[in-house]
Amino acid sequence: MKKLLIAGMMVGLAALLLAGTNITIKGSDTLVRLGQRWAEEYMKHNPNAVIQVSGGGSGTGIAALLNGATDICEASRDMKEKEYKLAAEKGIKPLRISVALDGIAVFLNEGNPVKELSFAQLKGIYTGAITNWKEVGGNDSRIILYGRENNSGTYAFFKEHVLDGEDYSEYTQTLPGTAAVVNAVSKDKNGVGYGGIAWATGVKFAAVRKTDSDTAVLPTTETVSGGSYPISRELYWFFNGTPEGELKKLINWALSEKGQKVAEEMDYIPLGKELAEKNMIK
Amino acid sequence: MQELKFKPKSRLREFLGEKLISVNAYIALLAIFLIFAFVFKEAIPIFTDGAVQQEASLEKMTFKQEFRAGREARWSWQPNSDIPKFSLWPLFLGTIKAAIIAMLFAMPLGIGAAVYSSEFADRRLREFIKPVIEILAAIPSVVLGFFALMVLATFLQNVLGLTFRLNALNAGIALGLAVIPIVFTVAEDAMTSVPGSLRDAATALGANPWQVSLTTVLPAATPGIAAGVVLGFGRAVGETMIVLMASGNAAIVSASMLDSVRTFSATIAAELAEVVFGSTHYTVLFFIGALLFVFTFLINLGGDMILARLKQRLQGKTS
Numbered sequence: 295m296k297k298l299l300i301a302g303m304m305v306g307l308a309a310l311l312l313a314g315t316n317i318t319i320k321g322s323d324t325l326v327r328l329g330q331r332w333a334e335e336y337m338k339h340n341p342n343a344v345i346q347v348s349g350g351g352s353g354t355g356i357a358a359l360l361n362g363a364t365d366i367c368e369a370s371r372d373m374k375e376k377e378y379k380l381a382a383e384k385g386i387k388p389l390r391i392s393v394a395l396d397g398i399a400v401f402l403n404e405g406n407p408v409k410e411l412s413f414a415q416l417k418g419i420y421t422g423a424i425t426n427w428k429e430v431g432g433n434d435s436r437i438i439l440y441g442r443e444n445n446s447g448t449y450a451f452f453k454e455h456v457l458d459g460e461d462y463s464e465y466t467q468t469l470p471g472t473a474a475v476v477n478a479v480s481k482d483k484n485g486v487g488y489g490g491i492a493w494a495t496g497v498k499f500a501a502v503r504k505t506d507s508d509t510a511v512l513p514t515t516e517t518v519s520g521g522s523y524p525i526s527r528e529l530y531w532f533f534n535g536t537p538e539g540e541l542k543k544l545i546n547w548a549l550s551e552k553g554q555k556v557a558e559e560m561d562y563i564p565l566g567k568e569l570a571e572k573n574m575i576k
Numbered sequence: 577m578q579e580l581k582f583k584p585k586s587r588l589r590e591f592l593g594e595k596l597i598s599v600n601a602y603i604a605l606l607a608i609f610l611i612f613a614f615v616f617k618e619a620i621p622i623f624t625d626g627a628v629q630q631e632a633s634l635e636k637m638t639f640k641q642e643f644r645a646g647r648e649a650r651w652s653w654q655p656n657s658d659i660p661k662f663s664l665w666p667l668f669l670g671t672i673k674a675a676i677i678a679m680l681f682a683m684p685l686g687i688g689a690a691v692y693s694s695e696f697a698d699r700r701l702r703e704f705i706k707p708v709i710e711i712l713a714a715i716p717s718v719v720l721g722f723f724a725l726m727v728l729a730t731f732l733q734n735v736l737g738l739t740f741r742l743n744a745l746n747a748g749i750a751l752g753l754a755v756i757p758i759v760f761t762v763a764e765d766a767m768t769s770v771p772g773s774l775r776d777a778a779t780a781l782g783a784n785p786w787q788v789s790l791t792t793v794l795p796a797a798t799p800g801i802a803a804g805v806v807l808g809f810g811r812a813v814g815e816t817m818i819v820l821m822a823s824g825n826a827a828i829v830s831a832s833m834l835d836s837v838r839t840f841s842a843t844i845a846a847e848l849a850e851v852v853f854g855s856t857h858y859t860v861l862f863f864i865g866a867l868l869f870v871f872t873f874l875i876n877l878g879g880d881m882i883l884a885r886l887k888q889r890l891q892g893k894t895s
Contacts (some may be wrong), residue, residue, distance in 0.1 A: 352851030353656075361853070380852060407627040436739050443825070461654050464666070467742055467824035467836050481730060482741045534674070576645030 297341060315540040317345045321355020321368035322447050323471040324396060324490040325529050328562050332548050335556055343540050349471070352447030359532055360386055365541060367532040370396065370490070371449030387535045391573050392528040393548055395563035397513035398452055399525075400500040401479045401487040408432040410510035411502040413524070416456050422463030427484065439466040440478045440487035446470065451527055452488050491518070492561040512527050520562045529562070542575050549574050604643065609633060613867055618862035625859075632662040632860045640667075653827035653838065655847065655857045662860050664867075666827040670837030672745070674819055674857025675812035677833060678755050682808055685752075686759030693760075695789040706764065713757035721821035724750035736834075742824035744837040748816045755808040762807060766800020766886065767793055799889075803882040810875035814868060816832035816841040840864050 319329050326349035333345035350358075355367035360381050373381070373388060381388050400416065402408060408431055409417075418424035419437055428434045441462055442449040453459065469475050472489030479485040480496035491499070491513045501510035504524040519522040537545055545555050549571075554564040565573070621628045629636075640649040643659050651663035693705050729746045732738060738745075770793050778792040795800075824836030825846065844861055851858045 350849055357852060377852070443846045444654070445847060450656070455698050461652070461657050461659055461661075464652060464654075464828055465826050465836070467740070468824045468838075468846070469825070478741070482733075485741075513790060516731075568866070 295539075315343050315554060317343060317366065317540060317544065318364045319345060319347045319366040319368060319569075320350060320358045320364040321366075321530075321532075322352040322370040323349040324352075324370040324492070325368040325394075325450055327492065328394060328529075328557055328560055329555055332544075332553060335549055335552075336544055340412055340540075340543070343544070343572075345544075347469055348494050350511060351443065351445040352450070353445035356532065359388065359534060360384055362386070362534075365533070369382075369530045369532055370527065372530065373532070378437060389533045389536060390530050391533070391540075391545060391549075391575075392565060392569065393531050393567060394529045395518055395526060396558045397490040397491045397523050397526045397563065398448060398488055399513045399519040400502060401476055401489065401494060401497040402500050402513075403483045403485055404485045404496070404498050406498075408500065410503065412503050412506055412510075413456055414506070416462070416502070417458065418428070420457055420462055420466065421460050422465060433484075438482055438485045439463060440482075440485055441466040441468055442472070442475065442477050442489070443468045448489055452525075455525060455527075461528045490562075491573050515558070516562050519566060526563075537575060546574050592890045595882070612869065615865050619859060619866040621859045622863050628856045628859050631660050631856045632863075637664040637863075639660050643797065651827075651829050653785050653843070655860070660856065663827075663857075666829045667838055667840050667843055667864070669829055670823070670827065671813055671839040671841070673744045673833065673837050674747050674751055674839055675745055675809055675825060675891050678751035678812040679805065679809055681749050681752030682755040682759050682812075683805060684758045686804070686808070687763050688761035689756075689760050690767055691789060691794065691799075694764050695793065696785070705735035706761075707758050710757050712753060713761075715754075716734050716823070717754055717815060717817040719746055720750045720754055721818040724818065724822035738834055740756055740824060742822060742835060742836055743834050744823060745833050747819045747834070747837065750814050754815060754818060755812050759801075759804045760807040760812055762804030762883070763797070763801040766797040766804070769800075770796045799886040803879045803886065806875055806879035806882065810872045810879065813875065814841060814872045820845050840868050844868075 316560065318444035319333065322328075326347060329347040333347050337343055337345060338468065352367075352369040352371050355369055356373055356377055358364040360377065360385075372390065397530070408427065411430060415424065415430050419430070420439060420441070425437055426434060427437055439462070441452075449462075462477075467478070469478055475487035475489045476494055476497055478539060479487040486500075487497075499512050501512045502524055503510040508524075511517050511523045513523045513525075518526045527561060531548075533541065533545075533546065535543065536542075549565070555569060558564045564570075603879045620761060622632060622634065638652055641661070641663065642649040643652065651665045652661040653663055654661040689709060689755055691706070693702050724746050727743070728749060732746055732749075733741045774792055774796055775788055778788045783792065819837075819839045820842040823839065824843065825838045825842055826836035827838040828835050844865055847857070848861050852859060859874055
């Protein structure tokens with residue numbers, strides 16, 4: 295019996311080693327659903343490839359790329375200067391390729407009478423300057439802030455673009471992923487949260503305007519790819535150097551019409567033909 | 577009777593057997609020591625490296641800091657920021673708050689169950705209660721955290737009208753559920769090992785069953801119950817998943833049980849995966865890990881020492 299077990303393990307190990315190319319994708323929780331779906335579709339047409347996708351946050355993915363622990367890093371933000379410097383020290387040449395667009399939506403509980411918010415109001419809310427909903431046209435109750443952990447690309451992007459680099463209020467409750475933020479806001483009638491629009495169920499979006507003179511815009515596919523929704527960003531895949539072989543096939547497939555269609559089905563915003571072709575690896 | 581001859585062949589086997597077994601024991605000790613050394617080694621730059629001390633010296637991590645010139649001095653944990661902030665006091669307070677709430681919840685339930693199970697329950701019921709409570713210990717902490725996040729938080733918010741849905745009370749109750757089996761098991765063992773002669777003496781003097789339990793057995797078992805509480809506290813301090821999911825993770829300094837808290841363990845769990853190796857943030861996280869290590873080590877050591885003394889006393893070896 296024991297011998298059978300050992301023999302079985304050796305066969306399994308051999309099979310694993312002889313299997314086709316193994317690709318690891320790690321990083322952004324915003325992108326992880328898309329990464330998984332792309333991996334599934336790609337593996338259907340290319341049974342030789344074995345792709346493993348995991349999340350953990352953009353920061354986690356970038357750290358993995360710099361430590362050589364992943365082939366592709368998914369990130370919802372660009373690498374910071376110190377990360378580029380560290381990469382150079384470690385001999386990694388990060389190549390950044392846009393794979394989709396995303397809007398960061400502001401989530402409100404469906405029972406909240408507030409419908410639109412300006413950047414100034416959002417900044418005040420999230421830095422703790424505005425603490426009551428009645429200051430922005432809602433009920434007289436305390437604003438409960440929900441956000442992401444500090445390794446999240448979404449956290450960093452929101453801080454840079456909406457808070458102008460100011461720190462979040464320490465009363466911001468941090469949750470491990472956008473789905474958790476959506477869940478929390480859906481259960482809390484005084485809650486407000488932010489995250490990728492691909493995740494929202496059970497909450498409503500706030501229409502956002504940049505300055506008081508703009509019209510407030512809801513985040514949809516059209517407004518994000520058209521550029522009228524003010525909080526939008528590119529989602530990236532980072533490689534170490536120019537990808538070749540299976541990696542190159544994968545990225546070109548993701549940027550192709552088929553790949554971008556999958557992204558659209560998953561409620562991400564496709565890049566648009568020109569941007570996609572520009573990013574493909576020749 | 578025939579004399580048994582001791583053959584040289586089996587002497588060698590015996591020698592090897594003994595050595596192999598002791599090597600196993602040494603490997604376990606070595607592993608613990610090496611983990612200890614690794615955590616402390618990564619935390620040393622707090623004390624030695626000037627660049628790290630710019631942002632996170634012991635003084636900066638403990639007291640209120642004026643992070644931007646002109647603004648009021650405060651405690652803040654914002655490691656990923658233009659001006660990184662590493663105050664440990666909010667995290668320490670959060671850890672203690674959640675652990676204390678857990679103990680306040682677990683002690684009455686655990687000790688009460690132990691008293692009932694050892695003193696008043698009939699044997700069949702006791703043999704049913706003990707394993708069932710110990711099943712509570714087998715529930716994965718992530719399941720308890722999930723339960724607290726989805727069900728308990730909503731329940732508490734509806735019943736108590738709370739402002740913050742995820743708070744120290746929520747996490748503390750879920751932590752308490754995880755700690756009850758520890759307190760129960762140790763307290764119950766302590767009470768059942770009180771010698772029968774003590775109970776008989778009390779009964780002989782005219783005490784009814786309540787009086788025997790509460791005035792004689794319970795005080796005699798107090799060291800064991802104390803050990804159970806101490807061990808439970810150690811578990812509550814080190815528990816990660818429950819607080820990560822149910823406490824809201826906001827690093828606030830306040831006395832209220834109904835505010836969100838951020839604990840040491842949740843901070844490490846949430847942040848260590850992304851941090852750049854060798855950065856100040858990395859060093860501070862390992863410093864927190866070392867603090868946790870020392871804290872829970874001392875707590876568990878204290879609990880074990882109390883238990884050891886109790887055993888010795890019951891066996892009549894000490895006064």
